[in-house]
Amino acid sequence: MKHNLLKYFSFAIIIICISCLGPTEKTLNPFSDLKKDTSIKYAKRFCISRNKDLTLIYLFGNKENFDTTATYLICNDTTLIKTLPQNITFIKSPCKKIAALSSIYATMFYEMGLLNNIVAIDNVDYMNNKAIIDRCASKQIQQLSKGIEPDLEQTIALNPDIIFTFGMGDPKKDINPKLSQTKIPVVISLDHKEETPLARAEWIKFFAAFVNKENLADSIFKIVEKNYIRLKAIAEKAETTPTVFNDMKYSDVWYMPGGKSYMAQLLNDAHTDYLWKEDDKFGSIPLSFEQVYVKAKDAQFWINVSTLKTKKDLLSFDTRYNEFAAFKNDKVFNNTKYTNSHGYSTYWETGMIYPDKILSDLLLIFHPELKEQIKNELYYYEQLK
Amino acid sequence: MEKRECIILKNATLGYKKNQEDVIILKNIDLSFYAGDFIGIVGLNGIGKSTLLKSLCGLLPVLNGEILIDERNVNSLFLKDLAKKIAIVLTEKIGGFNLTAYDVVAAGQMPYTNSFNRLEKENLTIIESAIKICGIETHQYKLLNELSDGLFQKTIIAKALAQQTPIMLLDEPSAFLDYASKHDLFLLLKKLSAEENKCILVSSHDLDLLLKYCSKLLVISDNSIELIDNASAKANKAFLEIGGGFI
Amino acid sequence: MERNTNIKFLVLICLLVVSCILSLLYGGSEHIDLGELSSNNFIFWHIRFPKTLTAIIAGCTLAVAGLILQIIFRNPLAGPYVLGISSGASLMVAMSILAGGSLHLMSEFFIGKTFIVLSAISGSFLITLLILGISKKVNSNVVLLLIGLMLSQICGAIQTALEYFSDANSLKSFVTWGMGSLANTTNIDLAIYLPIALICLLAVLFFVKPLNALLLGENYSQNIGVNFKTSRFYLILISSVLTGLTTAFCGPIAFIGTAVPILSRMVFKNSKQHLHVISCLLLGSIILLLSDAFANSLIKNISLPINMITTFIGAPLVIYLMFKNKSW
Numbered sequence: 001m002k003h004n005l006l007k008y009f010s011f012a013i014i015i016i017c018i019s020c021l022g023p024t025e026k027t028l029n030p031f032s033d034l035k036k037d038t039s040i041k042y043a044k045r046f047c048i049s050r051n052k053d054l055t056l057i058y059l060f061g062n063k064e065n066f067d068t069t070a071t072y073l074i075c076n077d078t079t080l081i082k083t084l085p086q087n088i089t090f091i092k093s094p095c096k097k098i099a100a101l102s103s104i105y106a107t108m109f110y111e112m113g114l115l116n117n118i119v120a121i122d123n124v125d126y127m128n129n130k131a132i133i134d135r136c137a138s139k140q141i142q143q144l145s146k147g148i149e150p151d152l153e154q155t156i157a158l159n160p161d162i163i164f165t166f167g168m169g170d171p172k173k174d175i176n177p178k179l180s181q182t183k184i185p186v187v188i189s190l191d192h193k194e195e196t197p198l199a200r201a202e203w204i205k206f207f208a209a210f211v212n213k214e215n216l217a218d219s220i221f222k223i224v225e226k227n228y229i230r231l232k233a234i235a236e237k238a239e240t241t242p243t244v245f246n247d248m249k250y251s252d253v254w255y256m257p258g259g260k261s262y263m264a265q266l267l268n269d270a271h272t273d274y275l276w277k278e279d280d281k282f283g284s285i286p287l288s289f290e291q292v293y294v295k296a297k298d299a300q301f302w303i304n305v306s307t308l309k310t311k312k313d314l315l316s317f318d319t320r321y322n323e324f325a326a327f328k329n330d331k332v333f334n335n336t337k338y339t340n341s342h343g344y345s346t347y348w349e350t351g352m353i354y355p356d357k358i359l360s361d362l363l364l365i366f367h368p369e370l371k372e373q374i375k376n377e378l379y380y381y382e383q384l385k
Numbered sequence: 386m387e388k389r390e391c392i393i394l395k396n397a398t399l400g401y402k403k404n405q406e407d408v409i410i411l412k413n414i415d416l417s418f419y420a421g422d423f424i425g426i427v428g429l430n431g432i433g434k435s436t437l438l439k440s441l442c443g444l445l446p447v448l449n450g451e452i453l454i455d456e457r458n459v460n461s462l463f464l465k466d467l468a469k470k471i472a473i474v475l476t477e478k479i480g481g482f483n484l485t486a487y488d489v490v491a492a493g494q495m496p497y498t499n500s501f502n503r504l505e506k507e508n509l510t511i512i513e514s515a516i517k518i519c520g521i522e523t524h525q526y527k528l529l530n531e532l533s534d535g536l537f538q539k540t541i542i543a544k545a546l547a548q549q550t551p552i553m554l555l556d557e558p559s560a561f562l563d564y565a566s567k568h569d570l571f572l573l574l575k576k577l578s579a580e581e582n583k584c585i586l587v588s589s590h591d592l593d594l595l596l597k598y599c600s601k602l603l604v605i606s607d608n609s610i611e612l613i614d615n616a617s618a619k620a621n622k623a624f625l626e627i628g629g630g631f632i
Numbered sequence: 633m634e635r636n637t638n639i640k641f642l643v644l645i646c647l648l649v650v651s652c653i654l655s656l657l658y659g660g661s662e663h664i665d666l667g668e669l670s671s672n673n674f675i676f677w678h679i680r681f682p683k684t685l686t687a688i689i690a691g692c693t694l695a696v697a698g699l700i701l702q703i704i705f706r707n708p709l710a711g712p713y714v715l716g717i718s719s720g721a722s723l724m725v726a727m728s729i730l731a732g733g734s735l736h737l738m739s740e741f742f743i744g745k746t747f748i749v750l751s752a753i754s755g756s757f758l759i760t761l762l763i764l765g766i767s768k769k770v771n772s773n774v775v776l777l778l779i780g781l782m783l784s785q786i787c788g789a790i791q792t793a794l795e796y797f798s799d800a801n802s803l804k805s806f807v808t809w810g811m812g813s814l815a816n817t818t819n820i821d822l823a824i825y826l827p828i829a830l831i832c833l834l835a836v837l838f839f840v841k842p843l844n845a846l847l848l849g850e851n852y853s854q855n856i857g858v859n860f861k862t863s864r865f866y867l868i869l870i871s872s873v874l875t876g877l878t879t880a881f882c883g884p885i886a887f888i889g890t891a892v893p894i895l896s897r898m899v900f901k902n903s904k905q906h907l908h909v910i911s912c913l914l915l916g917s918i919i920l921l922l923s924d925a926f927a928n929s930l931i932k933n934i935s936l937p938i939n940m941i942t943t944f945i946g947a948p949l950v951i952y953l954m955f956k957n958k959s960w
Contacts (some may be wrong), residue, residue, distance in 0.1 A: 148796070251883075252757070252815035252935070288928075288935050289815060290660040290679045316744055318680055319818045468857030479849050481708060483903040489823050492848055495841065496857040501906065502841040548856065 003364040030054060030080060030223045039218060042199035045169075045190040046206050047268050053077065055093075055209050061169015061190055069169040070188060074210060089171070091162060095210050099160040101145060103127050103349045105189060108204050111220060111353060112213045119160050120144045121177055125342045149176075156182055162210060164189055186277045195282055196265050197355030198228055204353060220353075227356035228269075231363055234374065235271035238367040243273045245296040245326075247284075250319060255284040263304070267354065270361045270362035275299055293323065301366060301380070302326035303333045307343045309384050347380040354379075389551055391455055391584045392441060398449035399433070399440040404611040407448045413611055414450075416603075418586065420551060423578035424612070425595030426588035427627050428605035434588040435476070437605070438554045441586070442471040454552070468496035472545035473593060474555040476535070480529035486540040487525040490515055493547030515547035518573065534561035542570070546577075553577070555587040556575040559594065571598040592628055637907065640899060641897070645915040651921035655684045658925050661933050663818030678819060686817040687924050688917040689829045690878045690885055693894070695916030696836055697874040698889025699896070699908055699921035700867050703846050707773040708897070709950055711890030712875040715763050715776075716783030717756045721876045723787040724755025725792050744822055746882075759783060760868050774954065812883040812939040814924055825881050832873050834908055839867055842904040885920070886939040887946020892916045894949055919945060 030053055037048040045060050054075035061069030071088045073080070081090045099120035100106040106121045107129060113132055122145035124136040135141040142158055144150045155163070156179075162227050167174030167188035175186045187210065191203040201224050208217030227309050244267055246257050257263040258281025259274070267274040275295050280287055296302075302324060311332065321327055335347035351358050357379040363370055364378055393416070400410040405480050410433040418424060426434050439445040442458045452459045454470055462470070472493070479489070493515065494508045504512070515579060516525050519539045524532060532540065538561050545553055555574070557566045571587075575598045578585045586603070589595055595602060596615055604611045606623040657664050660683075662675055700709040705715075712718045728751035762785065777800050842863035845853035845950060850860045861958065896911040923941040932937060 249816075251811040252813040286934065288661055290662050290675055291933070293675065293679065294662050318816060323674060323678065350900050400877035405879070415682065439851070442855055444854055463855060463861050468855060471855070473851070473855050475851055477849065477851065479847075479852065481706065482703070482847050482896050483901055484847055485903065488903045492845065492852070492856055495845060500838060500841055502844055544852075 003215050012352070030075075030077070035376060037205070040202060040205060042196060043194055043319060044199060044203040045193050046203070048205070048209050050209075053082070057206065057209055057279040059188060059190060061167075061188070061193075063156065070171045072185070072187060072210075077297050090187050091187075091210060093210070093211055095161040097160040097162075098211070099144060099158065099163040100157065101150060101163065101165045103344075104191070104352050105127075105164045105207065106132055107349050108207045108353060109211070111204070111223070112208060112211065112216050114213070117211070119161075120127060120155070120158055124148070124218060125340070126344045126348070128338060128340050128344065128346045148310075152176060152178055155179065156184070160184060162187060164207070166192070166260050169193070170365055178333070191352065194263065195260060197262060197269070197358070200262065201225075201228075201355050224354055228359055231356060231359045231374065232269045234370055235269060235359075235363055238271045238363075238370060240367065241271055241273045242301055242366050243275055243296075244301040244303060244366070245275045245292065245299050245306045246302075248290055248308075248314070248321070250306075252288065254287045254289060256292065257286055258283050266358055269359055270366055272301070272362070273365050289320070291316070293320075296326075297323060298325045300329070301331045301333065303335075303362075303365070305332060305334050305384065307336060307339070307345070308334060308384065309336050309339075309382070314384065330383065333381045335361075335380040335385060337378060337380055337382040345380065351380060389420045390417050391420050392416075393453040393456075394450070395453070396450035397440070397447055397452055399436050399445065400448050401436070401445050406575050409448060412607070413612065416610070416612060418584050420584050421600075422584045422586075423575055423576055423583045423598065424584075424586045424599045425601075426586060426590060426598035426603045426605065427554050427590075427595060427624065428588075429516065429627060432605045432607070434479070434605060437474075438473065438556050438586065438588060441451075441552075441554055442473045443467055444473070465496050468550075470550055471552045471554060472548035472571050474538075474541050474545050474551040474553075474558050476556050476560065484529045485526050486521055486529065486532060486543075487512070487535070489529065490525070490547050491544045493544040493549075511549065512547050515543040518546060519543035520569070535563060535566060538562060539566070539570075551583055553583055553585045555585070556581055557588055557590070559591050567594060574598070606619065637900065640913070640922060641914070642897075644918065645910065646935060647918050648914055648921075651918045651925065652684060652688075654925040655921040656680050656943070659683055659758070660937070679815075682817050682819050682822055683814050683924065684921065685822055685826070686814045686882065687920040688826060688836035689822075689941050690814060690882050691888060691916030691918070692913045693829050693874040693878045693916075694831060694885060694889040694920075695892035695896075695912035696833060697871040697878075698891075699893040699905075700836070700871040700874075700914050701760075701889070702893050703843050703905070704864055704871075705767055705776065706772075706847070706849065707767075707776055708894060709773055709777055709890060709953060710780075711887065711893075712756065712879075713784075713884060713886050713888070713946075714786075714869070714890050714950070715759070716787060716902060717763070717778035717780075717872070717875050718879050718889075719757045719784040719787035719791075720759030721752040721756040721879035722884050723752040723764065723791050723794075724758075724876075726775070726791045726878060730798055731912055745821065749828075749877060749880040752880035753873050756876040756879065757869065759787070759870035760872050763788065773928065788959075793861050811937065812885045812942075813940055814882055814885075814920070816933075821881055825877065828877055828924060829874070832870050832877070833913065835870055837906070839863065840906040840909060842867065843909075844903070847905075884939075886943045887950070888916060888920060888942055891942075891946035891949045894953060895919075912924060 033051040034049045040047060047058050057072040059070040060066040061320055073088050074091045074093045078092055084090055096117055097119045098109055098117050100109055100118055101122040103126045104301050106118055109118050110129060110132060111183045118141055120142045123143050124133055127133055128158050132141060136143060144155050163184060163186045165186060165188060169188060169190050171188060174188050179186060191200050194200045202221055204217045204221055210215050211339060234351050246263060247255055256276050259277045259279030262281045264277055268277065276285060305314055326332055336344040336345050360374055360376045361378050361381040363374050365381060394414045396441060397414045398409055398412050400408045428434050429600060438443060440447060447460060491504065491512050494512055495502060498504060516522055519542055520538050521536060521543060524536050529537065538558055542558055559570060571594050574587060576583050577583045596618060597613060602613050602615060602618055604613060604621060604623045609623060611623060613621050659680055664676055691769050694712060701710040702708055725748050728747055763780060766779050770776055842858050845856055845858035853860045892912050892915045896915055900907050900911055923938055927936040927938050927941050
C-alpha cells in the first residue's frame, strides 16, 4: 500500500506540472487542491482524488507493482480536454447514458438508483434482475454482447456517454482500438483483480464517482462493511472449523480456488478450514481428480459445484463424486438458490456487491449453531438435493 | 474332348448404370463359349471389350437378357462360387499397404480358404506353382509398387491362375509385356485351354499374336459382334478394319 | 519370417505389460504404494485402474477403426480423427446433450450414457458415409484428407454455435465431452464401454478376410469371392461404433487411429490383416498408455492434455508418410 501511494503521488505531481505548463493566462489551476478520497480502505486497484470541479480516478492495473495503467478525469468543463495528456481519458459529467457491460456493473448502477440511465448491458441471459430484464424486453436497454465480443457497430450507433467493461487494466490491450478511436470513453473495471471480498465490494465507489453518487455508494458500502465485520466476529466465536473444498472437474481438470483467492478469504472469514488455504495463488489451481480426492475425501463440506442443483446431476458427470464424505453426508451446497432460465445465479450478479450476504450464507452452512445471531436466511446458497 | 457350353449370352445388353440410368455399350448379344476355347477379343478402343469381360464375371450388371455361367445366371450365383468359376485379369493398378506379389497371388486362393483366410498346405502348393508358371519366383516378395509393369501384369495373371477356374478372362494382359513374354503368355494360355480344358477369353491389340495362338476371334465393331474362325479372319471385313490395313 | 513375427509380438506384449504398470503406478500425481494395494485403495481401483483400462480400450478401438478406414478408403493416411469422424461424433454428442438436457434424460445415468453413446455412433456413421460418398469424386489421398479436415472444421463450427446458444447448465457438459481425456471414465462407465468394445473388436476378427480382399480394390475383391459393398458396409458400421463409442467416453482423441496402423505396417512389413488387427490392438494400447503416463509425469502435479501428446506422435508420422510416398 505504501509504494502504491508513492506512485499515485508522483503521478499527481506530473499531472500538476503538465497543467502548469498550459496556457498562462489561466490563473486558476483546475488541478489545484486535489484531495485523495481516504474513505477507500480496502480496494487497492483504484484511487480517487477530487477538488470542487473535477474528479480524477487512477487505475492500478499492473499485476506486480500496482503502477497506474489508466487515468480518468471526470469534469463538466470540456475545455480541459485540450490540455490533457493522451493517457488520461476525459469523461464529461454527468454521464446520462451508461453502457454497463457486465451484470455486476449493471447491478451496481441499479443499486444506486440509476436504472433509467442504463442504456446497454452485455447480455440479458446473465441477468436475474427483473427491472433490467423488463427494460431489455422493451428495448430501453440494449444488449451489446450477444456474441462473444461486443457489437462494435451497435455500440457506436447507440453512442453512450460512457462504457464500463471488464479488462486487465491496460487500455491499449483491453479496449478495441476501433472503439478507442471514437469519442466514447471506455472505463475498465478491475474489481475482479481485488483480493478481498470487502475490496471488491468497495468498487461501488469507483462506479459512483462517474455518476455523482458518491454519498449513496458510501452508505451502501458502509452497511456491507459493518455487516461483514459483524458476521466475521460472530464466526470467530464458532467452536468448530469445518473442512471444506470447492468446485468440480471441468473435463478432467479440477480448478480449485487458490489459497489467497476471494473464495478462500470468504471461507477463512467464515471460520472454516479451506483445504487449499496454504496455497499462495490468487487465481485457481488446476488439479486432477486424484489430487482432490486424496486431500478432500473426508472433508465435511463441498461448495460451488458449477451450476448443478442436484446430487444426481453431479453423479451424471462422474459417479466417483459419491466417494466424497461431504457428498455421502449431504453436505454439498451451491450458490444456485435463485437462477434464471439460463442457469445463471443471482450470486454472480449481486454477490460481489454484498459479500456480507455470501458470508452470512457460509456461516449458516458451516455453523448452523450460530443461526440465532446471524438473523438471516440463505440468500444465494442451497443444499444439493 | 466333349464340348461343354460354359458361357452363354442370351440376348444380353451390357453396359453400366450411371445415376440410376442405363448406359448401354453392347446390345442384344447372343453368344456361346465352350470349355477349351481360347478366344481373342478384338475391337477398337472403347468399343466394349472390357465391358464384356467385366459383365461376364458379374462386375457389371446385365442390363437386359441374361448371361449363363455353367447354365446358371451369373447374377444368381454366390460370389464365392462364381470366384471358383471365373478369374479375371484387369488393367487397373493396385498396391500399397505392404502388398507383395506373393500376397496378390495368394489372394487367388481366397475362395478356397476358411473365413479367417488360413492358408493350408494344399493352398500354398497351388500358389507356389502359379508363381512358378508365370516366372515371378525371384520377385515374389517384392512390393507391388516396386514391380515393373510387366512383372505386375504377370503377378495378376498368376493370381488368376491360382484361382483355379475353368474360365479365365484377361483384359489386355499383353499390354506391358516384352516381346518374348507376350509369346510366353499366349503359349501358356493356349496350353491351359488345351490341356486343362479351360475357356479363356483374352482381349488384345496384338492381332498377330491372337491370329497365331487363339482358336477363335470375337470381333466387336460398331454394328456387329461376330465369332469367327482364325482361318477366316483375313477375309472378315470387320477384322480387317480393326487391323487398319496393316494385316 | 514366421519366427521374426512371433518375436515382435512377444516384444509388443512385454511392452504392453510394462506400459500398463507405468500407467497404473505413474499415471497420476499421487504415489501408489504397491504394499498397500488392498481392495479398498480407492485411488488405485477407481482412478488409476479405470484410466488404464480406458487407455487400453480407446487405443484398441481407435487403432482398429483407423486400420479399417485406411483399407476402406485405400488411403494409408485415413483415420477417425483426420477424416472428421471423431468431430462428427462429438457434434452429435453436443446436440444430444442439448436435446437430452431439455428432455431431462441426462441425469438418469444409464439412459444418459446410452443416449450419448448412440448419438456418438450415429454421428461417426453419418460422417463416414458422407466422406465415402465424397471419396468417389476425388482420387487423391491428400485431397480426401483435406476434405476430412474441412468436415471436422464444419462440425467444430456447428458445435461452437451450439455452445454459444446454450445456457450455463449444458455449456459445461459440452466442454466436458468436447476435449479428449482418458480420466473421465469410471468403473461403471466401463461396464458399458468394455463389453461393446469387445464385441466390436471380436467382430473385426471375422472380417479379416474381407479386409485382405479389399486391399485389392473393388473389382478384384469381388472376383475372389468377397462382396465388396456388403463387407464395406459392415466394416464402416464397425468402425463407426468403435469411433463413436470411444468418442462418447473419452472425447475426440487425436491421431491414434491414423498413427497406429501406419506404425503397425512399419513394424510388420507384410499385408496380412489379421496380424495388423492384433498388432493394432497391442500398439494402440501401448501408445495411449505411454502417452498418458508421459502426460502425467512430464510436469510434476500437472497433467497435460492427452491430445497434445498423441498429436506430437501422430502428426509427424503423417507428414513423414506424405513426403516418403511421392507418387500421390
